[in-house]
Amino acid sequence: MSDLKILFATSECELFAKTGGLGDVAFALPKQLALNENIDIRVVMPKYKSILEKVSSNFTFVTSFNVEVGWRNQYCGIFMYKMNNVTYYFIDNEYYFNRDNLYGYYDDGERFAFFDRAVIMMLEEVDFKADIIHGNDWQCGMIPALLNIQYKDNPFYSNIKYVYSIHNLLFQGNYDKNVLPDLFNIDLEYYHNGILGFDNGVSYMKAALMYSTKILTVSKTYAEEIKMPYLGEKMDGLLRERSEDFFGIVNGIDYSLYNPETDSLIYENYSLENIEDKHKNKLALQKELGLPVRSDIPMIGIVSRLTGQKGVDIIRQVGEYLLQQDIQFVILGTGDYEYEEYFKYLQYKYPNKVSANIKFNKELSHKIYAASDIFLMPSLFEPCGLGQLIALRYGSVPVVRETGGLKDTIIPYNKYTGEGNGFSFRNYNSIELYDCLQKAIAYYQDEKVWNDLVKSAIESNNSWEKSAKVYEELYLSIL
Numbered sequence: 001m002s003d004l005k006i007l008f009a010t011s012e013c014e015l016f017a018k019t020g021g022l023g024d025v026a027f028a029l030p031k032q033l034a035l036n037e038n039i040d041i042r043v044v045m046p047k048y049k050s051i052l053e054k055v056s057s058n059f060t061f062v063t064s065f066n067v068e069v070g071w072r073n074q075y076c077g078i079f080m081y082k083m084n085n086v087t088y089y090f091i092d093n094e095y096y097f098n099r100d101n102l103y104g105y106y107d108d109g110e111r112f113a114f115f116d117r118a119v120i121m122m123l124e125e126v127d128f129k130a131d132i133i134h135g136n137d138w139q140c141g142m143i144p145a146l147l148n149i150q151y152k153d154n155p156f157y158s159n160i161k162y163v164y165s166i167h168n169l170l171f172q173g174n175y176d177k178n179v180l181p182d183l184f185n186i187d188l189e190y191y192h193n194g195i196l197g198f199d200n201g202v203s204y205m206k207a208a209l210m211y212s213t214k215i216l217t218v219s220k221t222y223a224e225e226i227k228m229p230y231l232g233e234k235m236d237g238l239l240r241e242r243s244e245d246f247f248g249i250v251n252g253i254d255y256s257l258y259n260p261e262t263d264s265l266i267y268e269n270y271s272l273e274n275i276e277d278k279h280k281n282k283l284a285l286q287k288e289l290g291l292p293v294r295s296d297i298p299m300i301g302i303v304s305r306l307t308g309q310k311g312v313d314i315i316r317q318v319g320e321y322l323l324q325q326d327i328q329f330v331i332l333g334t335g336d337y338e339y340e341e342y343f344k345y346l347q348y349k350y351p352n353k354v355s356a357n358i359k360f361n362k363e364l365s366h367k368i369y370a371a372s373d374i375f376l377m378p379s380l381f382e383p384c385g386l387g388q389l390i391a392l393r394y395g396s397v398p399v400v401r402e403t404g405g406l407k408d409t410i411i412p413y414n415k416y417t418g419e420g421n422g423f424s425f426r427n428y429n430s431i432e433l434y435d436c437l438q439k440a441i442a443y444y445q446d447e448k449v450w451n452d453l454v455k456s457a458i459e460s461n462n463s464w465e466k467s468a469k470v471y472e473e474l475y476l477s478i479l
């Protein structure tokens, strides 16, 4: 019998379906927690169309039942899969989840209203009496509201605690007030009395902030930043009110998934012992992308969603100045049309210096982490950021803006003490970005300094071990 039973609810998870950092966390944190045999951790997510057939063909069907989504009565199948001591459940409904993408549909509010109630009902159906549900982001925001408003009198649910993680406060799941009766059978009173009302409508994320036992986010600095109006996205007041129950715990990365020594997606494996082999990845990537094949040129990598959050605006202001020098830029990302077009333009104008890969591609992302010398992440805000952690692991030296998790994980290089694992600048403007990147490029020419930097990047410890312990303590503290 396990002492601690947790259901981890998420809208994405690496190896099954992922669009960003949440997918990494939802895979790695439960896996790390499951190493403790006193913890029974199970993950639940939608059974998306994009889960590869060779993976989903190993799922086993568990049960099915019907879920009320307001006046609608929808089929819900439950599939199961076990791996690394973690049990994964998949919520099946073809009408909601058999679509090309994970999100971005006119009825996302309805899709995740269905998901949230299905997650709750599933517990009883599969007879898993969880002590804690740990939900993530707006997609899981209504679970604690439903539990509190509609399931409190059911003894199966009455003692469940709810932990909620904010991976990005920008995405809140805000809808018209009528979704309350229409999708959740919740009285409009909850809108009028202000409990679920937000910005003239209702917000799934606010619901979670109101009803969760504990609220988490993914770095200490971001936890402080979002308690202030500038990055608070209109939730800062509520977060300040709940500050006693609100903490930042920094993310790690899965050290077996991201390991230059064993990674089968990169051209040449390497570690600190044979670090000179890292540059073979650069040569091979240059060849593959049609860039001049040269080991002496600094390669700057970007793997990112191309949105306002990620600092593309300030890259755009100085991109062409930077490209007057002897450097290479390799970009992998998708996002806003104007940013995608900008990088395509750069590639068109500087074909010998820029490779713009406008797509989502896991294999190429690993190749870029392994090949690049510098990893650029000048975010306007960054809850934690995994790109810079993966870059460190592969010895690509991060250049970042000091915000959120970037501030907590990148120690700027100090030429006097030799400390540091990257470069950082403080204010969100293109001049500081330019200066900071210039500094990194200049140090790249100094072999001794650069080798030391690469070494301390690789030696930075961002595995999940430490942070998972903090989660464990937090879970135990609320039982």
Ligand code: ADP
Binding pocket: 019, 020, 021, 022, 024, 303, 304, 305, 332, 333, 334, 359, 360, 361, 362, 365, 384, 385, 386, 387, 388, 390
């Ligand atoms: P966010 O979650 O805000 O998008 P993070 O840095 O926390 O940013 O996580 C991004 C994750 O998604 C990393 O694992 C990164 O490698 C991956 N990623 C981002 N863009 C792409 C892409 N175009 N192709 C492949 N992987 C990508």
